[in-house]
Amino acid sequence: MGSSGGGKRIARELGECTNDPPEGIRVQLVDDADVYRWDITMDGPEQSPYAGGHFKLQLRLPTEYPFKPPTINFATKIYHPNVSNDDKGSMCLGMLRSDQWKPPNKIVAVLNMVRNILIEPNIDDAVETGVAEQYKNARDEFVKTAREWTAKYASGK
Amino acid sequence: MSTGNAGQRELVFCHECENEFWKQEHGLECPSCHSDFTEVIEQTHDPRRPDTPTPGLFADHLRDHNPWAHAQDAPDPDEDDVRRFEYRSPNSRVHFSSTFISSSGNRSTQTTGFGAEPNPFNIIGQMLNHMARPQEYPSQQQRQYEGQGGPFGPNSFPGRTAAGQDSGRGHTQFYSSSGPGFMFTSTGGPGNMDREDGLPANDLHQMLDSLFPPSGPPNGGSAGGPGGIQALLSAMLNPANAQSGDAVYSNEAFDRVLSQLMEQHRSGNAPGPASEAAIAALPRRPVGPRELGEEGKAECSICMDSVTTGVEISVLPCSHWFHPDCVKAWLSEHDTCPVCRSGITPKEGDQNSVRDPSQQPLNDEDPARVARRQSGSRGNPFIVPESPSRERRQPGFRQHSSNALNTPPGGYPGSDSGGDQQGASSNGSGGSGSISGRMRNFFGGGSSSGESSRKRSSGSSS
Numbered sequence: 324m325g326s327s328g329g330g331k332r333i334a335r336e337l338g339e340c341t342n343d344p345p346e347g348i349r350v351q352l353v354d355d356a357d358v359y360r361w362d363i364t365m366d367g368p369e370q371s372p373y374a375g376g377h378f379k380l381q382l383r384l385p386t387e388y389p390f391k392p393p394t395i396n397f398a399t400k401i402y403h404p405n406v407s408n409d410d411k412g413s414m415c416l417g418m419l420r421s422d423q424w425k426p427p428n429k430i431v432a433v434l435n436m437v438r439n440i441l442i443e444p445n446i447d448d449a450v451e452t453g454v455a456e457q458y459k460n461a462r463d464e465f466v467k468t469a470r471e472w473t474a475k476y477a478s479g480k
Numbered sequence: 481m482s483t484g485n486a487g488q489r490e491l492v493f494c495h496e497c498e499n500e501f502w503k504q505e506h507g508l509e510c511p512s513c514h515s516d517f518t519e520v521i522e523q524t525h526d527p528r529r530p531d532t533p534t535p536g537l538f539a540d541h542l543r544d545h546n547p548w549a550h551a552q553d554a555p556d557p558d559e560d561d562v563r564r565f566e567y568r569s570p571n572s573r574v575h576f577s578s579t580f581i582s583s584s585g586n587r588s589t590q591t592t593g594f595g596a597e598p599n600p601f602n603i604i605g606q607m608l609n610h611m612a613r614p615q616e617y618p619s620q621q622q623r624q625y626e627g628q629g630g631p632f633g634p635n636s637f638p639g640r641t642a643a644g645q646d647s648g649r650g651h652t653q654f655y656s657s658s659g660p661g662f663m664f665t666s667t668g669g670p671g672n673m674d675r676e677d678g679l680p681a682n683d684l685h686q687m688l689d690s691l692f693p694p695s696g697p698p699n700g701g702s703a704g705g706p707g708g709i710q711a712l713l714s715a716m717l718n719p720a721n722a723q724s725g726d727a728v729y730s731n732e733a734f735d736r737v738l739s740q741l742m743e744q745h746r747s748g749n750a751p752g753p754a755s756e757a758a759i760a761a762l763p764r765r766p767v768g769p770r771e772l773g774e775e776g777k778a779e780c781s782i783c784m785d786s787v788t789t790g791v792e793i794s795v796l797p798c799s800h801w802f803h804p805d806c807v808k809a810w811l812s813e814h815d816t817c818p819v820c821r822s823g824i825t826p827k828e829g830d831q832n833s834v835r836d837p838s839q840q841p842l843n844d845e846d847p848a849r850v851a852r853r854q855s856g857s858r859g860n861p862f863i864v865p866e867s868p869s870r871e872r873r874q875p876g877f878r879q880h881s882s883n884a885l886n887t888p889p890g891g892y893p894g895s896d897s898g899g900d901q902q903g904a905s906s907n908g909s910g911g912s913g914s915i916s917g918r919m920r921n922f923f924g925g926g927s928s929s930g931e932s933s934r935k936r937s938s939g940s941s942s
Contacts (some may be wrong), residue, residue: 332784389811407736426810426818427781428486452732 327459329388333358336430348434359384363434367477368442372399372469380437392424392432402465402472404444404455415464416440416448491521493528500528515825751843754815754824757832759808762794762824771801782818783895797837798822 337358340350347366363380367373379398385391397412407413413452417436418428449455458465490503509516600636714866756923772778779786780803782792787803794804800819802810804809807818815823823843826835835841 329783335784390813425821426806429784450736452735 328345328385329440330358331474332389333384333430337356338359339429340431340434345431345435345438347438350434353381359386361430365391365434365438365441368438371442372466373403373441373473373477376401376473377479378477382433384430389426389428390420392421392428393430395419395433395437400472400476402454402469403441404410404446404449404451404458405440408454415450415451416445484872491516493521493526495527498528501905526768597937751815751823754811755832756812757816758834759811761832761834762804762807763795763834764792764794764804766790767793767801780806796822796824797835797839797841799837815841 335465337350337352340348344350347368349364351362353362355359361380361382361384364441365378365380367376367378371385376399378401381398383394385393395414397406397414399412400408401412402408406415416439418424418433419436444455444458446455446459454465457468491500492503492506492510493500493506494510494513494515495517497510497513499510499512500521501511503520508518508520510518521527528888634679765787767778769789770791771775771787772789777786777788781800782802785803793801793803794807795801796807796817798817798820800817802818810818811824815825817823821844823841824834825831825842826833827840829835829839829844831842
């Protein structure tokens with residue numbers, strides 16, 4: 324099937340994501356000629372400290388997709404145990420790991436997983452262990468900082 | 481092959497493909513992969529990885545290696561270049577010493593504050609501010625400037641005669657960082673750092689031990705001490721400013737860098753490819769009503785194209801089916817079903833054939849096992865039972881299975897016997913296994929953590 328098949332599948336998935344987007348998620352291509360780079364806007368879930376924020380994410384599909392997993396980066400700074408607090412904002416857990424990825428996984432499932440992680444961080448798979456510790460042991464402080472960051476970095480349009 | 485005959489001819493090692501070739505014949509470019517990431521093998525420096533690193537070897541290398549050798553041999557490190565600082569609490573329960581070395585020409589950086597370039601006195605000052613009672617702090621503070629001896633040389637602890645009433649080796653924190661133009665190390669802990677030999681940290685093996693002390697307070701008497709220092713360290717070494725360019729200032733930041741590197745190479749855990757013969761031997765047949773179901777349509781879950789009656793499909797032993805080309809592309813990289821992760825290769829028998837559905841698969845990525853194996857964090861992406869450091873740093877985190885935690889240090893396959901005794905007899909020996917174990921687990925030369933835990937559990941049940 325090869326890469327042409329991958330491109331066809333990506334186009335199909337893009338169509339699904341734009342026509343019937345998952346809740347709180349908007350999808351568009353960075354460049355219309357390049358189906359491998361997607362711009363995602365994710366609303367902070369109501370039941371999370373990110374509520375009210377609009378988070379920009381970049382989703383990149385490898386040329387080997389669907390045989391290799393997509394990569395997700397938060398372009399908007401976010402205070403979250405599973406998102407690296409650096410200029411990359413990378414998130415790598417669960418099905419996004421190359422050794423857990425399965426071709427039948429769809430991008431929409433990836434996006435939904437990311438949104439669920441915003442609602443409920445995966446503490447055992449944290450990239451920011453300090454934030455994870457705070458989430459676990461001092462939830463109030465975590466929520467406070469996460470809200471502050473949301474207001475500071477993610478409230479703009 | 482040995483480097484001994486390299487007198488006239490120089491053997492070159494390619495870091496890309498691990499090829500070895502003669503410099504006289506091929507120059508410095510690897511003839512096999514055309515990489516120029518090559519290195520001449522010298523008798524004193526052999527870049528090739530040892531074939532089977534053992535814990536003993538690793539530790540020996542560390543012991544023989546003196547990272548401060550140059551600092552010690554430096555012709556004339558004038559006073560400003562090596563700064564040493566030591567603190568002891570009045571009752572000798574807390575002890576800190578730190579050394580700051582900066583290369584000449586960079587001296588101006590020493591006066592800047594913590595943040596841009598860490599000033600050791602600010603760091604230590606912050607520590608002491610919290611650690612000592614405020615009114616004690618100024619009077620107890622001592623600063624030592626010395627220009628000779630390495631940080632752990634004989635003169636490392638100029639004030640050590642002041643202590644000695646406390647017994648035992650105590651619980652020691654060791655902290656080190658370096659960056660362009662400077663190196664900073666500090667040790668500290670409750671109790672008397674000094675041992676009978678008087679040179680506590682001269683031996684790097686012991687330093688590693690103190691780097692990752694076992695979890696729990698070493699004894700009841702000093703239980704308050706390490707907690708306080710840990711709290712200070714973790715408060716001070718905020719991960720956000722613990723990394724600056726190539727330099728890291730905390731274990732956490734180091735972990736992050738290390739795991740980032742590991743991340744880039746993660747595939748060691750995934751099963752290898754199925755053999756071409758086995759893939760070719762997969763039964764093919766036209767899709768039938770069984771696959772299409774009641775609605776009369778279905779899709780290949782790899783390419784998401786819908787399949788219609790008569791389209792040829794490959795059927796895996798687990799009865800999941802795909803386009804032949806689609807599943808071939810996946811199986812030639814991973815011997816797992818894209819849907820259920822059961823491999824197509826039989827566990828026993830001809831590996832170039834497809835297993836009968838009744839046979840056990842060679843690779844069976846049982847989701848429960850995957851979840852267990854993956855329960856490490858990116859900070860500690862591999863569950864390395866030998867490492868107690870997570871427990872120490874993050875007492876709230878119980879991410880390992882208790883089974884893994886209880887395994888003795890040094891118990892990985894290939895280690896010499898006596899790992900258990902080693903773990904039981906010395907309260908510090910857990911540490912030396914941890915970082916080397918992690919490295920070995922990742923970079924090969926040992927077994928995966930999954931293998932070793934299986935081995936251990938079978939051992940403990942007998």
